[in-house]
Amino acid sequence: MLDARNHGDNGACYIARRNCSISPQGLIGSFTVIATVSLLIGIGFASHGAWMVLPFAGIELVTLAIAFVCYARHAADYERISVGAGEIEVEVCNGDCVRCHLFNRAWVRLIVRDAPSATRLALRSRGQELEIGRHLDGADRQKLAHELGRWLRLTA
């Protein structure tokens, strides 16, 4: 998903988010439902003497929780590309790590690679390269490339 915000003529901000079809609340909710059901079943059997169901239910819920967390860690990943007067700032959030990359607007180049399956984008400056738009689908990547290209041409 691409959010674009224009700040007049000299800047803009683009936020590219991952496609994530369930909200964090939704995921927690669905885990709660399954955990409640599993634990109720386990406790029910334990109260009738068959306590060995409970540990297996526990192991399984832990596995499910780990799986959900592993996945959800990257659910909120985003790239924020702020185009300022003299520079371009790219904030990349990957899991729980947020990094900022600063490029001089005058020196940076946008690289567009046309692979058969999809177009990939990167910013390059002074030998440094940063891939951008990883979370976007084809149409949005085209749009981002077009927009960034416009800003860079304005500088040039």
Added chain:
Amino acid sequence: MSSIAHDPAHGHGHDDHAHHPTGIMRWIATTNHKDIGTLYLWFSFIMFLSGGVMALTIRAELFQPGLQIVQPEFFNQLTTMHGLVMVFGAIMPAFVGFANWQIPLMIGAPDMAFARMNNWSFWLLPVAAILLIGSFFAPGGASAAGWTLYAPLSVQMGMGMDMLIFAVHIMGASSIMGAINIVTTILNMRAPGMTLMKMPLFCWTWLITAYLLIAVMPVLAGAVTMLLTDRHFGTSFFNAAGGGDPVLYQHVFWFFGHPEVYIMILPAFGIISQIIPTFARKPLFGYASMVYATASIAILSFIVWAHHMFTTGMPAAGQLFFMYATMLIAVPTGVKVFNWIATMWKGSLTFETPMLFAVGFIFVFTIGGFTGLICAITPIDVQIQDTYYVVAHFHYVLVAGSLFALFAGAYYWIPKWTGHMYDEGLGKLHFWCSMVFFNVTFFPMHFLGLAGMPRRIPDYAVQFTDFNAIASVGAFGFGFSQLIFLVIVLKCIKGGKKAAARVWDSADGLEWTVPSPAPYHTFETAPVVK
């Protein structure tokens, strides 16, 4: 100097699509959902044939009264292993295979959520299968306690029983990992715009099935672990002499076992719900009510387990509760059947093989549904419990239900998988042979059960001879008919008419937007669903 560089050559260097290993390592190390789906499907077909050989041995012994081919102890091993191999080796992995192939394609995801775990959950299965089949060669042979493994009979068994318990644990772990993968994939990775209520029904039924698996697999694991400790570590969960209760085992087992039945049929409902609209050229009737019906069946499956235990001597109140709850399942199941027929009504029907199997499914599965309703009536169930009537009933829902739906699905999607059309003539032959021989095999079993022939017996009273002979002939016919399917699949892999992207002219869904055969990687950037 332009600030935008087009760099196509470099782009190919980054294209890692071609870098998968070849040969056997490709299959062992693969994390690709399509490869893993294929592995699941071949594995389940091999297990289907192994279980089938056991079934044919059983039917050969039962061709006439007297003991001719196998001895009673081995006969019991065969019935036990036939059940376990078919349930855990054939039907369940086959549906997981379909899930692996189709769910990412249908929701527009690049792969399953946990590709590495997906690989593990498949490769656990052959290990379990070797343990299971290998138990025939253990001292004392395989377990002969029936697929339900009732204590205390299962406590008496030899080493084969321990191998079986470990096999069940491994298969359980595999199912759990598969289910977690499917739930995570469906919840998180749907393409933008594909809300839950726009999801293809096959994905819906699998989502609910995966939830059922997660809820009940620990129960099975607990049940067999308690058997193991009762056998070797001096516990008395199910041993009356030590203060335990043999009936407790049945409660635990069937609390798993009944939802398990729906685990094996709900994805079948999903497949049928994809196929009928395609060949009726008309949208599925009552999509929302289909979803609600599936969910109701799943919820009801938790409160009907004791209908397998009407003869254990539970109080009248218990019998009545479980009878009413069981009868209630007829309502959502009925809704599904009505919806399918309403979808066909005023459609523009054609009958290619997938449609033949789907219509055959509705027809024959409904017979199994009605006998299920008859079995739900406690007083009648007391008469027919543990007779061939029950054998007929659950083969009508599992063979004509799950298996026919699997065939329907295989014919429906195999052009997408291989890129070639299957041989339509052979497909139709396969359908008609299966349909006819299935009924020849299992329909007479209703009469046997009503007249009083118990199940799981290697020899029977002479008045049951005729129907048993007919059933045995039918079983061999049915068994050999499945070789037609093998031929069709092999032919289809090797070549045939090129399949278009949209294989069936009115097929709806994202899987038909990618070329046939589906490329190794699909939907790396998500499609947008309107």
Added chain:
Amino acid sequence: MFLASSAYATDSRYNLQTPVTQIAQQVYDLHTIMMVVCLVIFVAVFGVMFYSIYAHRKSKGAVAAQWHENTTVEVLWTIIPVFILLGMAWPATKTVLAMKDTSNSDITIKATGYQWKWGYDYLKGEGEGIRLVSNLSTPRDQIDGGKQSERSQSSYLLEVDDPLVVPVGKKIRILTTANDVIHAWWVPAFAVKQDAIPGFIRDTWFRADKEGIYRGNCAELCGKDHGFMPIEVHVVSAEKYATWVAERKKVAAAVAEDPSKKYTLAELKAKGQKAYDANCVACHQASGKGLAPAFPALDGSKIATGPIAEHVGIVLNGKAGTAMAAWKQLSDTEIAAVVTFERNNWGNAVGDMVQPSDIKAARGGAQLAASPMPALAKEAPTESATTAASDALPAKLYFRVGKAALPADAMDAVKAVAEFLAAKPEAKVDITGYTDQSGSLDKNLELAKERAKAVRDALAGAGIAEDRIHMKKPEAVTGGGDNREARRVEINPAS
């Protein structure tokens, strides 16, 4: 194939057997109603489907409509089935309640499932005290590869040597239990099927309206010969039943064995052969070679050629965790005979023997009973892994995990000890409580004490003066890995 003559001339081969009880008639009618309702729905629903298949084909130029929902229709086909189901549930409920009403029976019979035969004890009503065992009477060689023509009689696999006999028109209550694994007692013509569960008693009933011979099978998988343990019930007139009871009593009195009688080796071997053929042959085989590995060979086995006390012990008490069940239900003479037979048949030639009186002693507890055979003096019932059902000291009572309440199944042992103490006014007993090793030591000692107290209270309740009961120090950790064995209270003669 259809021409083969039906053995059950009166029974339809396509339907339930002809009912001979009111319940069976209700079940039959219920099934008929259900079939009719289901058939009507089936024809209606599939009539629609097949019409659609016929009329709405693309090849006939049908053009697909595009509607895909209709709330009215959907609600209707949800509600209408509910009402149909209610209509079905009503008569079914009445039958369930009738089936479960086992009160006011005329005769009560306990049916015990063994691997693989049925034992019957007439507990109450006319014929009280009669015991009989029904073994399959179809000859084994007819089953194994016999000619098809030999199997043509209608009772093939459904016939027994000693059938159950009940009077017509009387309410018969059947209590079911089992000795080893779960069996199920089933006679289709009565619509009676009740699981027989080891360690538990369940009940069912029937009132047969018509004299005749009715046959059924064990209906729960119970091991190798599950298919070979039929049930045969003779329903006879009241007069015939009275005659049968009288004859049974007379025969029983005539063959009543003198428990102290001493037999010769030859006599015991002859009796042993009979007992072996009736009880042991299915597993250990006529050759004594068994069916390895589940059913070990007796010919040359360590048990059958080792100390006789161990041999007797295993026959009496079975072997936990294996298919070898306890055979306590056999008479002393039968056990003495079968043990002697096994030790002196096939390649076995130990040359020793055991008398019925020794078995009696072995059952009761060897320390208290004088044994004339030196080999038996060592027979130690403390090794027994079964519940404390023996009728004297020392006794072991097993408790549930973490519980100090005396389980119901231990009351027999308490009663037996109380009777013993009542008979010997000078005798005193020691009571020691034990627990298994799980949990904290302090808690376990407390639990062991509570368990011992529960036994003391039970004995006091049975009328034993408290000064005859000596409470020993409780012990927490015993029994090695066998936790069930560990959770017990022992009653020993006072030291």
